[in-house]
Amino acid sequence: MARLFPQIICGFFGVVLFVLYFLKAPSAKSLYLTITSDYWQIIFAFALLVGVASFIRVNIKKLSKLSESPYVITGLLGLFAMPVMALLWGIKGDSPFMWVFENVQVPLQATVFALLAFFVASASLRGFKARSLPATILLVSALIALLSRSDIFGWFGNSALEFSEWVRSYPSMSARRGILIGIGLGSVTTSLRVILGIERTWLGKDR
Amino acid sequence: MLDHPALLTIAINEWLDIAQLPTFFAAVIAILTVLYTTFHRKGRESFKIREIAGLKAVEEAIGRATEMARPILFTPGWGGDIQRPTTIAALNILSSVAEKTAEYNSQLLFPTHDPVIMSVAQEVIAESYSRAGYPERFNIDDTTYVSPSQFGYAAAVEGMITRLKPASVFLLGTFEAESLILAETGNIAGSIQIAGTDSTIQLAFFIVACDYTLIGEELFAASGYLSKDKSIMASIRAQDIMKVIIATVIILAIISTFVVPLSDWWKF
Numbered sequence: 001m002a003r004l005f006p007q008i009i010c011g012f013f014g015v016v017l018f019v020l021y022f023l024k025a026p027s028a029k030s031l032y033l034t035i036t037s038d039y040w041q042i043i044f045a046f047a048l049l050v051g052v053a054s055f056i057r058v059n060i061k062k063l064s065k066l067s068e069s070p071y072v073i074t075g076l077l078g079l080f081a082m083p084v085m086a087l088l089w090g091i092k093g094d095s096p097f098m099w100v101f102e103n104v105q106v107p108l109q110a111t112v113f114a115l116l117a118f119f120v121a122s123a124s125l126r127g128f129k130a131r132s133l134p135a136t137i138l139l140v141s142a143l144i145a146l147l148s149r150s151d152i153f154g155w156f157g158n159s160a161l162e163f164s165e166w167v168r169s170y171p172s173m174s175a176r177r178g179i180l181i182g183i184g185l186g187s188v189t190t191s192l193r194v195i196l197g198i199e200r201t202w203l204g205k206d207r
Numbered sequence: 208m209l210d211h212p213a214l215l216t217i218a219i220n221e222w223l224d225i226a227q228l229p230t231f232f233a234a235v236i237a238i239l240t241v242l243y244t245t246f247h248r249k250g251r252e253s254f255k256i257r258e259i260a261g262l263k264a265v266e267e268a269i270g271r272a273t274e275m276a277r278p279i280l281f282t283p284g285w286g287g288d289i290q291r292p293t294t295i296a297a298l299n300i301l302s303s304v305a306e307k308t309a310e311y312n313s314q315l316l317f318p319t320h321d322p323v324i325m326s327v328a329q330e331v332i333a334e335s336y337s338r339a340g341y342p343e344r345f346n347i348d349d350t351t352y353v354s355p356s357q358f359g360y361a362a363a364v365e366g367m368i369t370r371l372k373p374a375s376v377f378l379l380g381t382f383e384a385e386s387l388i389l390a391e392t393g394n395i396a397g398s399i400q401i402a403g404t405d406s407t408i409q410l411a412f413f414i415v416a417c418d419y420t421l422i423g424e425e426l427f428a429a430s431g432y433l434s435k436d437k438s439i440m441a442s443i444r445a446q447d448i449m450k451v452i453i454a455t456v457i458i459l460a461i462i463s464t465f466v467v468p469l470s471d472w473w474k475f
Contacts, residue, residue, distance in 0.1 A: 051322025204330020
């Protein structure tokens with residue numbers, strides 16, 4: 001029963017949303033948006049409470065571990081301090097909430113994002129080793145694409161740029177479209193399996 | 208006074224989105240194909256599914272974690288939510304991975320950015336541990352919600368990989384810019400990495416940084432491949448039938464553009 005009821009709800013809404021997608025009447029469009037947006041936000045709001053409770057429980061348990069405690073304290077402090085600041089002084093431009101957001105969270109996010117530049121370099125170094133013929137073709141194509149985009153002295157002229165555009169538009173794009181067709185079909189069959197009740201892993205335990 | 212056919216035409220024009228009709232017919236063909244392969248006896252006849260290296264390596268990855276007495280980390284990425292078929296596909300793989308970690312008595316960590324995914328994953332893992340016969344080995348705190356922010360999530364998972372040094376890392380789901388940060392961190396930590404995503408841009412990063420990458424539909428076929436469930440395998444067959452239909456339409460369109468250059472019947 002614990003699995004049957006959610007399965008019926010899932011199948012019902014799957015069919016309803018499928019039909020609504022192909023209708024253009026304003027009432028149908030409105031119902032479609034209500035289900036996909038408003039209903040979803042209600043579910044998310046309740047799940048967020050469960051998520052935050054889990055975050056607090058897990059981190060309080062970790063407090064005793066000396067190696068993890070600095071991260072745990074920072075995480076919990078952020079979780080409690082931000083809503084308190086928002087409630088006391090609001091979230092307008094010159095509020096403490098915005099100051100912390102702009103001077104702590106934004107720089108921290110930028111720092112993690114900046115790591116990407118170093119990781120791209122290290123991953124490229126490993127990926128572009130001419131170990132086989134396909135790897136060599138990849139290496140040469142990548143070098144031409146790289147040089148054509150950074151041709152500061154104009155040594156390569158338009159031909160390198162045209163070649164890199166050709167690689168992006170034809171061999172690269174055809175491979176990408178092939179993968180995308182596979183992903184699209186995979187998404188369709190996975191969705192149908194869930195709606196028809198063939199795939200029930202997501203339902204969890206039958207208590 | 209309007210007659211019946213005229214009223215019907217008005218009703219159809221007012222209610223049905225005619226521009227979506229080709230999509231509707233394509234969807235109906237897909238539904239019929241899946242229904243045929245799943246419920247018709249002939250469609251369910253056993254067939255061979257080609258070997259997928261990334262999925263074959265799942266057991267090896269879990270065995271390695273047991274030997275090294277280190278945890279296994281599975282994360283579905285920051286880009287998706289539970290509504291996405293990729294997330295469902297990742298949770299299906301999680302179910303098989305969890306069943307094996309229960310048997311081997313390894314720790315399975317599942318950090319996520321989405322509380323709904325966290326709740327579903329907790330259920331999936333608990334069910335897998337019960338199926339394996341070891342419900343007592345399931346630890347709810349190993350499936351955690353970390354942060355809704357993209358780089359907050361990336362930093363949290365990166366921190367877990369750096370500190371706990373998991374023997375195996377599964378990066379399966381919808382990933383965005385955090386893909387390479389996580390994959391490279393796993394690589395530096397010396398973890399065996401199995402990745403798969405529906406983002407073609409992030410796939411390139413995974414191919415370079417991970418040991419095994421599930422490309423395109425392989426991620427969606429994983430559920431049937433790992434569980435050997437006949438109904439799920441049948442829907443993979445439906446996928447192949449639809450692929451043949453699409454390839455046939457593309458070939459016919461190419462031929463028709465050569466024969467009748469102005470023809471555009473295939474445009475919809």
